[in-house]
Amino acid sequence: MWNSKFILVLLGLLISVSANPLIDSNNVQGYRLPNNTVPISYDLQIDTHIHANSFGFEGNVKIYVKIVEPTNSITLHYRQIEILKIDILLANGIPVILNSIFNLIASRDFVVISLPRVYQAGTELLLDISYQGALRSDAAGFYRASYVEGNVTRWYAATQFQIDYARHAMPCFDEPGMRAIVRLSVRHGRAYSAIANTDVAEYIQDGSYVITKFADTPAIPTYLLAFIVSDFGYVNATNSRVPQKLYGTPASVQQGYLNFAASKVGSILNIYERALGVNYPLSKMDHAALTQMSWLKVYAMEHFGLITYYERELQLDPAYPEFYRRPLEDRMISLISGQFSYQWFGNTVSPKWWTYVWLSEGFSTFFEAFLPYLLSPEENSMDMFFEDFTPSAFNADQREPWPLNQYVESPNELRMKFSQIVSKKAACIIRMYKEVITDDVFFIGLNKYLTDNLMKPVTPNELHAALQSVYDAAFTAPLNVAKSMGTWEDQPGYPVVHVSVDGNEITFKQRRYPLNTEAMIYSIPITLATKTKPNFSSKATKVWLDSETESVLQVQIDFTPGDWMVVNLDQVGYYKVDYDLVLWRAIINQLYADHNVINRINRAVLFQEFDLARSELKRVYGVDSLGMINYLGKEKDSTIWNRAQSTLSDINFKLFGTAAYNEFYGLLRNITKPHILEIGYEGRDGEDSNTIALRGYTVQWNCLAVDGDCVARDLSALLVHRMGLADANFDFCNALKVTDRTTYAEILHDIITDRNVAYRNNYLFNMGCSLVPDNLDRLLEAALDGDNGLMSFERWSFVDTMSTQSNIGLGKSLDFLDRNYVKFYNLTGEFRLSLIAERVKDDAMVTKFKNLIDKLSTTNVIDTDNKDVYLKAVEENQEWLKANYYDILDFLGLEVPATTTTTEAPPTTPGSGNSMVLSLSLVFVCTVINFLKN
Numbered sequence: 001m002w003n004s005k006f007i008l009v010l011l012g013l014l015i016s017v018s019a020n021p022l023i024d025s026n027n028v029q030g031y032r033l034p035n036n037t038v039p040i041s042y043d044l045q046i047d048t049h050i051h052a053n054s055f056g057f058e059g060n061v062k063i064y065v066k067i068v069e070p071t072n073s074i075t076l077h078y079r080q081i082e083i084l085k086i087d088i089l090l091a092n093g094i095p096v097i098l099n100s101i102f103n104l105i106a107s108r109d110f111v112v113i114s115l116p117r118v119y120q121a122g123t124e125l126l127l128d129i130s131y132q133g134a135l136r137s138d139a140a141g142f143y144r145a146s147y148v149e150g151n152v153t154r155w156y157a158a159t160q161f162q163i164d165y166a167r168h169a170m171p172c173f174d175e176p177g178m179r180a181i182v183r184l185s186v187r188h189g190r191a192y193s194a195i196a197n198t199d200v201a202e203y204i205q206d207g208s209y210v211i212t213k214f215a216d217t218p219a220i221p222t223y224l225l226a227f228i229v230s231d232f233g234y235v236n237a238t239n240s241r242v243p244q245k246l247y248g249t250p251a252s253v254q255q256g257y258l259n260f261a262a263s264k265v266g267s268i269l270n271i272y273e274r275a276l277g278v279n280y281p282l283s284k285m286d287h288a289a290l291t292q293m294s295w296l297k298v299y300a301m302e303h304f305g306l307i308t309y310y311e312r313e314l315q316l317d318p319a320y321p322e323f324y325r326r327p328l329e330d331r332m333i334s335l336i337s338g339q340f341s342y343q344w345f346g347n348t349v350s351p352k353w354w355t356y357v358w359l360s361e362g363f364s365t366f367f368e369a370f371l372p373y374l375l376s377p378e379e380n381s382m383d384m385f386f387e388d389f390t391p392s393a394f395n396a397d398q399r400e401p402w403p404l405n406q407y408v409e410s411p412n413e414l415r416m417k418f419s420q421i422v423s424k425k426a427a428c429i430i431r432m433y434k435e436v437i438t439d440d441v442f443f444i445g446l447n448k449y450l451t452d453n454l455m456k457p458v459t460p461n462e463l464h465a466a467l468q469s470v471y472d473a474a475f476t477a478p479l480n481v482a483k484s485m486g487t488w489e490d491q492p493g494y495p496v497v498h499v500s501v502d503g504n505e506i507t508f509k510q511r512r513y514p515l516n517t518e519a520m521i522y523s524i525p526i527t528l529a530t531k532t533k534p535n536f537s538s539k540a541t542k543v544w545l546d547s548e549t550e551s552v553l554q555v556q557i558d559f560t561p562g563d564w565m566v567v568n569l570d571q572v573g574y575y576k577v578d579y580d581l582v583l584w585r586a587i588i589n590q591l592y593a594d595h596n597v598i599n600r601i602n603r604a605v606l607f608q609e610f611d612l613a614r615s616e617l618k619r620v621y622g623v624d625s626l627g628m629i630n631y632l633g634k635e636k637d638s639t640i641w642n643r644a645q646s647t648l649s650d651i652n653f654k655l656f657g658t659a660a661y662n663e664f665y666g667l668l669r670n671i672t673k674p675h676i677l678e679i680g681y682e683g684r685d686g687e688d689s690n691t692i693a694l695r696g697y698t699v700q701w702n703c704l705a706v707d708g709d710c711v712a713r714d715l716s717a718l719l720v721h722r723m724g725l726a727d728a729n730f731d732f733c734n735a736l737k738v739t740d741r742t743t744y745a746e747i748l749h750d751i752i753t754d755r756n757v758a759y760r761n762n763y764l765f766n767m768g769c770s771l772v773p774d775n776l777d778r779l780l781e782a783a784l785d786g787d788n789g790l791m792s793f794e795r796w797s798f799v800d801t802m803s804t805q806s807n808i809g810l811g812k813s814l815d816f817l818d819r820n821y822v823k824f825y826n827l828t829g830e831f832r833l834s835l836i837a838e839r840v841k842d843d844a845m846v847t848k849f850k851n852l853i854d855k856l857s858t859t860n861v862i863d864t865d866n867k868d869v870y871l872k873a874v875e876e877n878q879e880w881l882k883a884n885y886y887d888i889l890d891f892l893g894l895e896v897p898a899t900t901t902t903t904e905a906p907p908t909t910p911g912s913g914n915s916m917v918l919s920l921s922l923v924f925v926c927t928v929i930n931f932l933k934n
Helices: 002-015 250-254 259-276 322-344 358-375 383-399 411-417 420-437 439-452 460-474 481-489 581-597 600-615 622-629 638-655 661-679 689-704 708-722 732-736 741-753 760-764 773-784 792-805 807-828 843-858 864-891 915-933
Strands: 037-048 056-067 071-077 081-090 095-097 102-105 110-119 124-134 141-149 152-160 181-189 193-196 200-206 209-214 227-230 233-236 244-248 285-290 306-310 349-351 456-458 494-502 505-513 524-526 528-530 543-545 549-553 565-567 576-579
Touching (some): 037 071, 056 071, 071 124, 095 110, 110 124, 181 193, 181 227, 193 209, 233 259, 244 259, 259 285, 259 358, 259 439, 306 322, 322 358, 349 358, 358 420, 383 494, 383 505, 383 600, 420 439, 420 460, 420 524, 439 460, 456 460, 460 481, 494 524, 494 565, 565 576, 565 581, 576 581, 576 600, 581 600, 600 622, 622 638, 622 864, 638 864, 689 708, 708 732, 741 760, 741 773, 773 792, 792 807, 807 843, 843 864
Parallel strands (some): 285 306, 494 576
Antiparallel strands (some): 037 056, 056 124, 081 095, 081 124, 141 152, 152 227, 181 209, 200 209, 494 505, 524 543, 528 565
16 A cells, blocks of 8 residues: 555656746636635644744645536635645645646736646545745734833734735635635744634644644634734633633733723623524634734724734723723723624624625624623613714715625725725614514524524525524514615615605605615615604504605504604614604704603704705705704703704804894803703813713803803903913913903914914914904904014914904904905915805895905906805805795894794794893903902
């Protein structure tokens, strides 16, 4: 027997051919492997010398290959490694060709190995490949990284193989659908240790080196293989069914930076196993905090059995105060939860091709919110959907018009695939169908999906089949899961659902968004609550909108004429809602009467949808904007204040420059001051994040509205600062609004004469905030003084700030330019009027502005194009005022011309003057200053 083998080896040597690799980029089309061969297993040996600060490595991989279609070649991936030798053997070790010919197609990362003849399907071969390479420096492939302790740089080696970087560490079948067992050995310096996906099976001493052999992996795609060679330390996790270690630099371990994560990973793993009914399949789980991560996986990478994290994402200083530490803890729990998800949705089952990567990325993002909710329901972690996931997905769907199942192939396409679409949009779709089929049925379906496809590549078809099976067993109402989900997976964009009341019917009509794109029909589950039945906890689908339009009788959805209706409860559906004007005004009336009847998430979402109705659909009017914000004096949720910012900013901009602006200030004070009286202008230790954020929003608008207490607070701080008794911890614009003439003149003199004066730019760009006419006149004089050394942009900054901060400043800046346009143009060399054009609205001011434009055009200071732009801005303002102004006057309690009529509008809160409060506050400031002087 030995003799016959020896003879076969000699024959193999006789027919072997030694040749230099050939470069040919013209004979292969596309970036996919031929798929006529598949890997069975890899025996991988890596030698690294990172302990000696040497960045080269050597490798040998034995790939057991199965022929699935007749072929005379085998194509693998490689990148940035030098292949030294390839031997081809039969699976039993008998040589076929030693030192085989191979061609390198560098443009596609292909190494094509020639076979001596055509091999038929079912044949198994062994490829024995020796190669060498260098550790990369960009955190991709097999790479080097370092940390510094005690002024000494310590190097280590790590891997990041997703998307297509395993080919840098070894020639391989580097596609996600190609799963194979990996037997890994790493040879490294004795002072270092190696960790990988699986437990260590054996240590072999080899002089000053150690060979660490690992247990076989399950059949995995190459991008999930991972190993690290380092001198890291570790801590053990607690309360975990399987052993878990958390690795990091020795200092991070000694200082307890990994302790919080170590206290949580066990619970997270246990909850996953209970929720899914499928145990984590490996015998250990490691986590490693690395100092360098790939651009693609900037936070973490989900290798089977060894999750790597950028170190700041896994480390937490136990000395941090609680108010600072708590949000970091929540973020860490969310991130770890998402990474654990991949162990099932991505590793236990994995996408067959990157087309379907949303099956892993989407579930990971979904569980970033849902798993922490299971861990601590009171923490409201599912708020991440309406606070982040859904709006981010909406934005991505407008920028990136491709579906979840978009096919990709080239390296650039693969990298673009990893976007908010496959993560956050996919998470939203997953969550939507969880609500459609209910939590219990959904998780039974996930269990079936996992158990039916253990260690297999999958497409969405397998998920559809599992969910369909359990749905049919639980419900009698028909639902074609594949068809319904397919409308979201195979089509880009998202729908806007228009809801209208017409007689006894409610009509739902869908359009794809963006609205100017190709029409598409989605399968939309409509959930809703009404005034008659304000149940926001039930997410049962009331109407399936599977066509462009669907009408239902009011009685079918517990709706009574005059009721309000809120559609898409908790925004669990991936769509926006476009209410008709009647419904909007009913909603606004309910918010003012008792906003708590509508749940907090939908109140926040309503502001987003109101923005759409206001800005694009032109469904509502300015008076409705006032109605939406009018109840905010009772709204204590900072998230909703955040969503209201766009409406507040828009109506503030629209009313700037009109006679109604002062009364609008009064409304702003009315909706902000109740909160400030409760929580104060200044923060206190131990406050929760909601209070901190609420203060930020309410103080911003309260100060804009020139509340006396706010102005006095910042003015006092400015005066105390100028006396050298405190730092400049105040809002410069707010402080300068009512600064006295003497102080204002001193500041103006300082910033003109001394370019190095402290806080010069803070003063310079806020001098125009003053509401004192004499101060503004003085500022304009300085702008026109050609001898004071001011630069052109500084002179214009005076005018720009004045024209955007107050009606009085707008009027003065326009008068100034009208009188001095020739001199000012010669002095600055430019003339820009966009900021003024957007704000002139009063009839007299519009007339003056148009006259100025004519003079500037006649003297060629501005060209025809700019003139047209300016006049168009003015005309748009005039059109808006024509449609909205009288209703706004009525809402604010101002006199409306007798010849006009107003439409029914939301309930009003009249504005209030503030001069007495401001005066009293300033008296207090003066008293304080006099006391300090004495």
